[in-house]
Amino acid sequence: MSINWFPGHMVKARREIEANIKLVDIVLILLDARAPFSCRNKELEIISAKKKIIYVLNKIDLALPEVTTAYLDMLRQEHGWAVGIDSISGKGSKEVLQTIMKSYQEQAQKMLDKGRRVRPARIMVAGVPNVGKSTFLNCLVGQKAAKTGNKPGVTRGKQWIRLREDMELLDTPGLMWPKIESEEQGLKLALLNIVGENAYQEETAALYLLRVLVQKWPQVLKNQFKLESIDKEETALLEDIARKRGHLLKGGQLDLEKTCTMLLQDFRKGKLGRFSLD
Ligand SMILES: Nc1nc2c(ncn2[C@@H]2O[C@H](COP(=O)(O)OP(=O)(O)O)[C@@H](O)[C@H]2O)c(=O)[nH]1
Ligand SMILES: [Mg+2]
Incomplete structure (x- = not known):
């Protein structure tokens, strides 16, 4: 898990x-x-x-x-x-x-x-x-x-x-501590900030968020990050979003960590819109 x-x-x-x-x-x-x-x-x-x-x-x-x-x-x-x-x-x-x-x-x-x-x-x-x-x-x-x-x-x-x-x-x-009974539930709880940050990799949670958006709210994803196509792997989407947002490291490589943090924060604050995950 x-x-x-x-x-x-x-x-x-x-x-x-x-x-x-x-x-x-x-x-x-x-x-x-x-x-x-x-x-x-x-x-x-x-x-x-x-x-x-x-x-x-x-x-x-x-x-x-x-x-x-x-x-x-x-x-x-x-x-x-x-x-x-x-x-x-x-x-x-x-x-x-x-x-x-x-x-x-x-x-x-x-x-x-x-x-x-x-x-x-x-x-x-x-x-x-x-x-x-x-x-x-x-x-x-x-x-x-x-x-x-x-x-x-x-x-x-x-x-x-x-x-x-x-x-x-x-x-x-x-x-009370959450009782995690499945991978999916654990990922939802990570998205909602209910399990602590040391329990998971931000990238894992961010990629899960992208997967949920692609499956259920593709239009939100497209509009929010001005993406032409979302018909690709989540890791490639993450890179597209990093590029669009200009998340770059000193050497010019993509700063994907920054993109993951932004995605999770925006989601948690409701900046991506309203969601129901269960
Ligand atoms: N949008 C929104 N945010 C809330 C609401 N209730 C709490 N929050 C936010 O959720 C976070 C956790 O709230 P907190 O009261 O500290 O949770 P606790 O750990 O259960 O005591 C804080 O950033 C709150 O501002 C709500 O009804 N709507
Ligand atoms: Mg409290």
Whole structure:
């Protein structure tokens, strides 16, 4: 496999997340909207199984809207709760809050039936690296929320953020490592910057990106780099793009490393357009 991803702190991260999940009612599992199924981690789902799980497809601004809708439908059918958001603009945050409250209704009703007061829903965010956990947390919290709990010197408790009257959010998101089960999935995760850079060669990821573009979005590839023909090997395409962009080394040879870096950066920032990879 061209993707080698064995982070050493995996075990510690899992233990931490397991302990935190025990404290909440609802786990928001963040997935990259461009490849939500590739970001899923069965282990995380297993350790969250006793809680309500809501799948949150983040970065919908970078994905194809109609495909995102289809992914959401699939997740809802299989699973129950799924919602999309762009955590940078905040588009979708209202739906996220609504989904949280809907998923909590059953539990709230049980408290009422027992004659108890309904306490705020306790929520945590979890997901693989770079799906946007911190950005999403900031987006939800905004400026309104006040920190609660963890009074200094009293307990070594957790920090909770009071989102609204009826919601409390654990302020540290749970980090899970991606579970890579196929070469293709590993390459998608490399494109999305979810596996670390030391796990793969940039060239491998860039050539994969070119292959995907040739197969699914040839016009984007042609227009973006003003290519006359794309009917050739990916390595030859890479050279054409380097030439078009003037990526040259001192001796005049092509600086393909630079071209690979540019391709990956442009893709990740959405400069090549919106994509859905799964
Ligand atoms: N376009 C876009 N970028 C996002 C979104 N959410 C996060 N990002 C970007 O994705 C990168 C990783 O986000 P971060 O919150 O650090 O991810 P974390 O590792 O899961 O905490 C950052 O560059 C963010 O600006 C989103 O909804 N849309
Ligand atoms: Mg973070």
